[in-house]
Amino acid sequence: MNKQWQFHGGVSLKEYKQVTDISLVALPSELIYPLLQRSDCYAVPSVTPGQRVLKGQVIAKPQHHLATPIHAASSGVVKEIAPRIIAHPSGLSDSCIIIATDGLDEAYPTAPCPNYLLETRDALRIKIAKAGVAGLGGAAFPTAVKLQAQQPIHTLIINGAECEPYISCDACLIQAWAQEIVQGALIMQYILQADTCIIALENTLPATQQALLEVTRHEGIQIITVPAIYPTGGEKQLIEVLTGVKIPARSLPAEHGFVCQNVGTAYAVYQAICLGIALTERIITITGKGVKQAKNIQVKIGSPIKYLIAHCGGYSSTVQRLIMGGSMMGIALSTDDIAVTKATNCLLAMTTSDLSSSQASMPCIRCGDCATVCPAELLPQQLHWYSRSKQLDQCQGYQLFDCIECGCCDIVCPSHIPLVQSFRAAKGELIIKEKQATQANLAKKRYHIQQQRRVKEQQEKIAKAEKRQATIDKMKAAAAKRKKA
Ligand code: SF4
Numbered sequence: 001m002n003k004q005w006q007f008h009g010g011v012s013l014k015e016y017k018q019v020t021d022i023s024l025v026a027l028p029s030e031l032i033y034p035l036l037q038r039s040d041c042y043a044v045p046s047v048t049p050g051q052r053v054l055k056g057q058v059i060a061k062p063q064h065h066l067a068t069p070i071h072a073a074s075s076g077v078v079k080e081i082a083p084r085i086i087a088h089p090s091g092l093s094d095s096c097i098i099i100a101t102d103g104l105d106e107a108y109p110t111a112p113c114p115n116y117l118l119e120t121r122d123a124l125r126i127k128i129a130k131a132g133v134a135g136l137g138g139a140a141f142p143t144a145v146k147l148q149a150q151q152p153i154h155t156l157i158i159n160g161a162e163c164e165p166y167i168s169c170d171a172c173l174i175q176a177w178a179q180e181i182v183q184g185a186l187i188m189q190y191i192l193q194a195d196t197c198i199i200a201l202e203n204t205l206p207a208t209q210q211a212l213l214e215v216t217r218h219e220g221i222q223i224i225t226v227p228a229i230y231p232t233g234g235e236k237q238l239i240e241v242l243t244g245v246k247i248p249a250r251s252l253p254a255e256h257g258f259v260c261q262n263v264g265t266a267y268a269v270y271q272a273i274c275l276g277i278a279l280t281e282r283i284i285t286i287t288g289k290g291v292k293q294a295k296n297i298q299v300k301i302g303s304p305i306k307y308l309i310a311h312c313g314g315y316s317s318t319v320q321r322l323i324m325g326g327s328m329m330g331i332a333l334s335t336d337d338i339a340v341t342k343a344t345n346c347l348l349a350m351t352t353s354d355l356s357s358s359q360a361s362m363p364c365i366r367c368g369d370c371a372t373v374c375p376a377e378l379l380p381q382q383l384h385w386y387s388r389s390k391q392l393d394q395c396q397g398y399q400l401f402d403c404i405e406c407g408c409c410d411i412v413c414p415s416h417i418p419l420v421q422s423f424r425a426a427k428g429e430l431i432i433k434e435k436q437a438t439q440a441n442l443a444k445k446r447y448h449i450q451q452q453r454r455v456k457e458q459q460e461k462i463a464k465a466e467k468r469q470a471t472i473d474k475m476k477a478a479a480a481k482r483k484k485a
């Protein structure tokens with residue numbers, strides 16, 4: 001039994017996981033790919049309308065180092081590049097590549113690597129980047145960037161401890177492809193040259209542990225189960241539980257010798273290296289009482305959500321809200337007319353009874369329960385007070401940006417105050433303010449440079465005129481001298 005530690009706060013939640021067999025879904029007629037990946041990180045189309053594409057072919061290239069290339073998940077023709085609603089709480093539309101599939105699922109040639117140990121670590125990183133592999137735990141951070149640590153890494157943690165109460169896609173993936181996940185983990189351990197590799201699992205799902213124990217016997221990988229206290233699956237919380245090391249706020253795990261990757265990411269790394277396959281599919285959980293049949297499905301990235309809901313028998317009559325992600329950290333969608341992205345791990349259809357707890361909020365009674373459960377050790381009641389009264393500087397003073405939006409404070413608040421909602425809004429306002437300030441600064445700098453250039457030009461003009469005048473005066477003097485002589 002490995003020694004374990006406890007992070008501050010957290011809550012025990014009732015689990016609704018249904019670890020099912022992974023179901024396959026027929027190819028949709030359209031695949032939709034938003035070009036916006038993370039905030040402000042766009043990919044640029046490398047295809048044009050009317051062009052035929054193959055499964056695995058790059059259709060958009062990253063414009064930013066925190067974006068990944070996008071690959072077509074099936075063969076077909078680029079129908080258009082046009083605005084469509086994307087997975088965003090505001091329900092905004094943005095540019096998407098839309099592929100009309102042709103049903104052939106014809107694949108682009110792949111380049112498998114039979115022995116990764118014969119490749120350089122840089123060559124493997126490049127392959128992972130080219131395959132578009134991103135964190136499949138929900139953040140979609142480019143995996144190759146995370147594997148390019150500037151500091152030595154001693155421990156690689158593969159996170160299979162998804163502690164959101166409804167999400168079971170990682171557990172299903174482990175049960176179906178434990179061997180491949182271990183291969184992906186070993187590849188990443190080799191790239192990072194990490195001494196230790198740990199696969200962390202929830203202690204409530206013994207079958208996943210068994211599946212991994214059977215394939216890791218000779219690999220030197222530790223399989224460790226952790227208690228299902230939410231949010232143990234958070235990167236920093238998991239590191240603390242497993243090692244006792246507390247990663248400070250605004251500090252990255254890599255700065256302390258740790259890299260965390262999701263089990264789905266490990267599987268995608270295996271596919272990218274050993275099979276030469278780009279990331280075009282993932283497993284997602286479709287669940288909640290608002291959908292007729294809960295399933296874990298292997299889906300093509302770009303599949304329309306409404307098509308997948310139909311695959312699960314459609315909505316039940318009591319459906320009230322569709323959430324992308326889990327019940328704790330997910331975002332409510334304004335429509336199901338959007339597509340699955342690399343970050344989509346769960347679609348949760350909630351009913352009226354699920355939402356009965358969203359009672360009218362009452363004034364804060366200063367009980368302090370929110371602070372007791374906050375894993376970031378913040379004072380949510382203070383943050384709420386300042387965010388509600390738009391005292392954004394105070395919010396920053398109370399470390400608003402350290403809030404991981406886990407929702408623990410919301411869950412325990414006896415006054416039913418939607419705390420996270422107000423934190424998200426305040427963060428949004430601060431980000432806009434910061435952007436405006438940066439733009440204003442840039443404009444000021446540009447104006448200053450322009451002014452300096454104008455003054456310089458003016459001075460040069462005067463100097464030139466003076467020089468010219470001096471030459472003329474000199475010539476005149478010489479002429480006068482000649483005349484006199
Ligand atoms: S949502 Fe933020 S403030 Fe609330 S408990 Fe989580 S980290 Fe703390």
Ligand code: SF4
Pocket residue numbers: 363364365366367368369370371380381384412413414415416417
């Ligand atoms: S839990 Fe709710 S009522 Fe209690 S201090 Fe926090 S915000 Fe106020």
